[in-house]
Amino acid sequence: MKNLKITGLLVFLFVNVLNAQSQTTHQSEKYHIQFTTTQDVATYETESDRVIGFENDDFAVDIEVFKLSEVSADYLDDLKKTTRIIASQLALSDVQQAIPLANVSSGYYVRATDIDGEEDTPVFVGVIYNKTKQLIYEITVYCYDLNLSAGRKTIESFNLLE
Structure with missing residues (x-):
């Protein structure tokens, strides 16, 4: 019985270590913001220099500044x-x-749905006000793989850099 408990504890610790290692923090020194995600996302070219984009086939994060x-x-009366x-x-619906x-x-997020034809994609939309830098961030996290947990963790991880 003791060996079973030790084995269970080791498996638990191993899984937690793997989860901790699989998180990646992305930051923008230029715009003083960062977020962490378990998704392996790469930056992509956006149409505007004030939009930062990250994506893979299952997930997308866009930050417009x-x-x-x-x-x-x-705008700031009721964030x-x-x-x-x-x-x-x-x-979004x-x-x-x-x-x-x-x-x-000074930041909030909502959960919404992007309806594109017959496909419903969960989306988290966030708005953050950086009082120190006088910047507004409008953030979208699209969960194409329907992984709401990863999307929620990503939007909740956003924070401002000094």
């Missing part, structure tokens, strides 16, 4: 509401209630 002066005057509005403006991002003081 705005200066505070580029958004409407009421929870703004986050839901951004998701709706992206033509089933937009859920905004949830605070734990790692940033």
Whole structure:
């Protein structure tokens, strides 16, 4: 019985070590933001120099960066509401209630769905305000493989760099 407990403990530790090692942190020094994901994503060329994109066949993360002066005057009045509005403006459906991002003081995310023909893709949409740098981040995490857990962990991992 003792050997069984030890074996179980070793398997548990081994799995946790593998999970910890399989996470990758991506950061942008230019825009002072980073996130961690278990997905093996590569950067891709975007149409704008203020959009940072990461993707693979199953997953995509896009971060669009705005200066505070580029958004409407009421953008920050209710960031929870703004986050839901951004998701709706992206033509996403089933937009859920905004949830605070734990790692940033001014950030929220929502879970929504991108309906493309007969395919429904879960999407997490986040909005973060960086008071120090006066920057706004609008983030989308597309879960093409329907892995909501990986998508949620990714959006919740976002934080600001000094």
